[in-house]
Amino acid sequence: MKHWGKNVRGRLSSYSWYPWLVFFSVTTGTFMVNVDSSILNVALPVLGKTFEAPPHMVQWVITGYLLVITSILPVIGRLSDLKGRKYFFVSGVGLFTIGSVLTAFSPTLLWMVLFRIVQGVGGGMIMGNVMSIVADTFPRGKRGRPLGIIGSIVAAGTIAGPALGGMLIAAWGWRSIFWINVPIGLISVAASSILLAPPIRKGEAAEEGDAAQFDFIGGVVFFAAVTSLLLLISNGYQWGWMSGPGLLMLGIAAGGWGGFIWREWSTDNPLIDLSLFGNLRFTIGNITGFLSFILMMLPSILLPLFLDHVRHISISNIGLIMSVQAIAIIISSPLSGWVADRYGNAWPSIAGLSAAAAALGLMSRFGGGTSVMEVVLTLGLFGTGMGFFQSPNNVAVLESVPSSKTGLTGSLMATIRNFGRVTGVSLTVLLFQVGSAGQSSAAGYREGITFVFLIGLAIAVAAILLVTVGVGSAAGGRYQREVPDA
Structure with missing residues (x-):
C-alpha cells in the first residue's frame, strides 16, 4: 500500500495541476473543521432541552472544542515544522473523524463535551498545517491565489454550518450533524495519505536536536x-x-x-516570538483582531437563543437566518480588499468596525416585536462590517513585520483568532447570566441579550479608538506600509 501510494504520487506530481489536487485534499479538512465550529450554534437550544441543561453548561460543547484548538495550535505548528506536516495533518483528520463518531453517540452532556475535546485536538492538528502545506506545495509567485481561496473555504464552511445544521437537526436530530463529518474525513484521510509527500528523514542526532529546539x-x-x-x-x-x-x-x-x-x-x-509585539501596528492589529472575534461570537451564540425562546422560530429557519452573517462577510471581504489597495488599510477597518458597532446597537433593542426581516438586515450589516474590517486588518498586521516572519505571524494570528472566539463564547454566556439575572423566561432572555449587546457595542468602540491610534502612530500615516527585512 505504501509503495502503491508512492507510485501514484510520483505519476501525478508530473502534471501541472498536481498542486491543486493536494490543495483540495487538505482543504476538505479545513472545510470540515470550520463547518463544525459553526454548526453547533443552532443546536444549542435543542441540546439544552435534550440534556435539560442551562446555557452556561451547554456552551461548553463549543467552548471545549475551541479551547483545545487554541491551546495546542502553537505547539502543533512548532512540532509540525520540526517533524513534518503530513503525519500531523493526516492524524488530525483521522482523530477529528473518530471524535465526530464518538460525539454522535454521546449519552450525556459531559460525554459530549469530552468527545468534542477529542475533535478539538484533531481540529488543531488540521488547522496548524493547512496553510503551510499549501505554501510548501505551490512555488513562489504562485501562492497568493490558493492561500486566498483558503479564506473563502473557511467562510464557506462557516456559511454551511448554521444552514446545514438547521436542516439536519430538523430532519434527523442533532446527532446527524456529527455523522456528516465521517465521509468528508475519510475522503480527506485517503487523499492526503496518497498525495502528501512524506517528510525527509533525518538522522537520530538531528532528531534529538529538533526535540531540543521545541519549547x-x-x-x-x-x-x-x-x-x-x-x-x-x-x-x-x-x-x-x-x-x-x-x-x-x-x-x-x-x-x-x-x-x-x-x-x-x-x-x-x-x-511565540514576543519581540514582534514591539511593533505598535502589529500589536494594535492583533488586539483589535482579538476583539473582533469576540464580537463575532456574540450574535452567533445569542441570536439562536433569542429566535428560539423569544420569537419561537423553528430550528431549520434559525439556521438559514444565521447564515446571513457569513454570506455578508464573503461578499464584503473582497470589496474591502479592493478599497484597502486604493486607500490603505486603516480607513476600511474603521468603517467596518463602525458598521459592526451600529449593528450591535440595533441588536440591543431586539424584543418580542422584532421581525425576522429586522434580524436578517441587522445580521447583514454586522457581517458586512466584520468583512470590511478583517481583510484590511490582516494585511496591516502581516505588512507590519519583515517578510521573513510572515509565516510565524500567520500562525500567531490563527492562535489569537481562535483565542478570541473561545473567549467570546465564554464571555457571552457570562454576560448573559449577569444581564438576565438567571431568569429563563422570555423577559429574562430579552434583558440578558440587551445587556450583552450593549457591552459588545462598548468593545467595538474601544476597537475603533485603537485603530485610530494606530493610524496616528504610523510613520507618515502610511498604516499599510511594509517593514523591510532586517
Missing part, C-alpha cells in the same frame, strides 16, 4: 494559562469570583501568563 515548557505553560483563564471566565459567576475555585483559577491564570511571557523572553527557541 515543551512553554507549550505546557501556555496550555495551563489559556485553560485556567477560560475556566474562570466561564464558571466564575456560578463559583463566585472570590470563592476557592475562582481564586485558584485566577492564580493559575496570572501565574501562567506571567510564566509564559518570562519563558518566551528567556529561551532561544520560543514557542
Whole structure:
C-alpha cells in the first residue's frame, strides 16, 4: 500500500495541476473543521432541552472544542515544522473523524463535551498545517491565489454550518450533524495519505536536536494559562469570583501568563516570538483582531437563543437566518480588499468596525416585536462590517513585520483568532447570566441579550479608538506600509 501510494504520487506530481489536487485534499479538512465550529450554534437550544441543561453548561460543547484548538495550535505548528506536516495533518483528520463518531453517540452532556475535546485536538492538528502545506506545495509567485481561496473555504464552511445544521437537526436530530463529518474525513484521510509527500528523514542526532529546539515548557505553560483563564471566565459567576475555585483559577491564570511571557523572553527557541509585539501596528492589529472575534461570537451564540425562546422560530429557519452573517462577510471581504489597495488599510477597518458597532446597537433593542426581516438586515450589516474590517486588518498586521516572519505571524494570528472566539463564547454566556439575572423566561432572555449587546457595542468602540491610534502612530500615516527585512 505504501509503495502503491508512492507510485501514484510520483505519476501525478508530473502534471501541472498536481498542486491543486493536494490543495483540495487538505482543504476538505479545513472545510470540515470550520463547518463544525459553526454548526453547533443552532443546536444549542435543542441540546439544552435534550440534556435539560442551562446555557452556561451547554456552551461548553463549543467552548471545549475551541479551547483545545487554541491551546495546542502553537505547539502543533512548532512540532509540525520540526517533524513534518503530513503525519500531523493526516492524524488530525483521522482523530477529528473518530471524535465526530464518538460525539454522535454521546449519552450525556459531559460525554459530549469530552468527545468534542477529542475533535478539538484533531481540529488543531488540521488547522496548524493547512496553510503551510499549501505554501510548501505551490512555488513562489504562485501562492497568493490558493492561500486566498483558503479564506473563502473557511467562510464557506462557516456559511454551511448554521444552514446545514438547521436542516439536519430538523430532519434527523442533532446527532446527524456529527455523522456528516465521517465521509468528508475519510475522503480527506485517503487523499492526503496518497498525495502528501512524506517528510525527509533525518538522522537520530538531528532528531534529538529538533526535540531540543521545541519549547515543551512553554507549550505546557501556555496550555495551563489559556485553560485556567477560560475556566474562570466561564464558571466564575456560578463559583463566585472570590470563592476557592475562582481564586485558584485566577492564580493559575496570572501565574501562567506571567510564566509564559518570562519563558518566551528567556529561551532561544520560543514557542511565540514576543519581540514582534514591539511593533505598535502589529500589536494594535492583533488586539483589535482579538476583539473582533469576540464580537463575532456574540450574535452567533445569542441570536439562536433569542429566535428560539423569544420569537419561537423553528430550528431549520434559525439556521438559514444565521447564515446571513457569513454570506455578508464573503461578499464584503473582497470589496474591502479592493478599497484597502486604493486607500490603505486603516480607513476600511474603521468603517467596518463602525458598521459592526451600529449593528450591535440595533441588536440591543431586539424584543418580542422584532421581525425576522429586522434580524436578517441587522445580521447583514454586522457581517458586512466584520468583512470590511478583517481583510484590511490582516494585511496591516502581516505588512507590519519583515517578510521573513510572515509565516510565524500567520500562525500567531490563527492562535489569537481562535483565542478570541473561545473567549467570546465564554464571555457571552457570562454576560448573559449577569444581564438576565438567571431568569429563563422570555423577559429574562430579552434583558440578558440587551445587556450583552450593549457591552459588545462598548468593545467595538474601544476597537475603533485603537485603530485610530494606530493610524496616528504610523510613520507618515502610511498604516499599510511594509517593514523591510532586517
